[in-house]
Amino acid sequence: ATDLKSLLAEKIQEQQVYVKSFREQYGSKVIGEITVDQVYGGMRGIRGLVTETSYLHPEDGIKFRDFTIPQIKKLLPKSPGGNEPLPEGLFWLLLTGEVPSAEEVRSVSKMWAEKAEIPPHVVTMLNNFPAHLHPMSQFTAAIMACNTESKFAKAYADGVSKNMYWEYTFDDVMNLIAKLPPIAATIYKNLYRNGSPISAVDLEKDWSSNFTSMLGYDNPDFTELMRLYISIHSDHEGGNVSAHTVHLVASALSDPYISFAAGINGLAGPLHGLGSQEVLEWLTELHNDLSSDATEAQLKDFVWQTLKSGQVVPGFGHDVLRRTDPRYTALREFALKHLPDDPMFNLANNLYRIVPQSILALGKIKNPWPTVDGLSGVLLRYYGMKEIHYYTVLIGVSRALGTMASLVWDRALGLPIERPKSMTTDGLMKLVGAV
């Protein structure tokens, strides 16, 4: 088995040379034009970031390094007797570009289990939060407070050389990821289980299995769902709000803890990660109004009412994707296998046939297809996790894998502070000759 950090050191050396020679030859090549609408329009479609860990293809969906979701499901190591990829393996892949062996994955599980303990001041802080503080706010606050542990911040203050930055960043990243399940589980237990303590970490178990035990769940199928859920939510190239925020904040050489917390605050927005809670709210309303054996005509009518009142149908439509999100497909396959008769799943499945046509009929929207949020809550609810305000925390735990792997690469490639140019409307008008 290979040691992750040594393998990474090799990969970094290779990539540094590769990028350097590419930039020497093609550094001044023009790769695009920018319209005024793009400047006002959330920079949609502007190629302005380098992210090595994953790429979002509009038709094929996310590729983790070179691999699609069906490929990672097939190739990455599973737990003994399990069918779903272990997120530790996905992290290895995102970081190094290589598919790890089962033994290599076990070494990551062990490392994360060993580093799982949360600093006492963070436990005290979490235990003192009021019950009406949203779980996402508790989550980011706890992550930030863990920066007492930052090796990067200390090394920087000690004046360590720039080419060593990635090593301290890597150490912080491993420590941070290890602590996310106990932080997230403490929040869950405090809010929804009367503050009962989380179970102790088991050094022999994988990361997701420890996580579900800490949350107080013992159904092995729920742990399998968590492995899949965490794997598929881990990364969505670099331009989404959470990944971009982590990159931006870290570009100021902020340490990994505070950079990640910044990104997670973006994930807490309803147009980003909070979407998964909104879908279940909408589905529950639909279910209460119509019951699960609603006819196709009744469903169509409900969807029309939603659309006509100017609301969006939550869980459908993505800014970049132009087909059904393969993350949705992966969850649908899981549901067809494990909960084919669940009324909420059947409802979501029927909507999958109806909603896209209704949205297309409006003629305004390019992508009416379902996103991962369209199903994730349905599955969590089936296994007894009905606390919808908590759902985004699970995405947050998962998003650490991609954003933190990317951050190690930002440091390895010496990417500078991000500082795009902004314009005033008058300035833009002058630029295009409008005045």
Ligand code: MLT
């Ligand atoms: C994500 O997973 O980050 C979302 O699908 C949003 C995005 O890609 O912009």
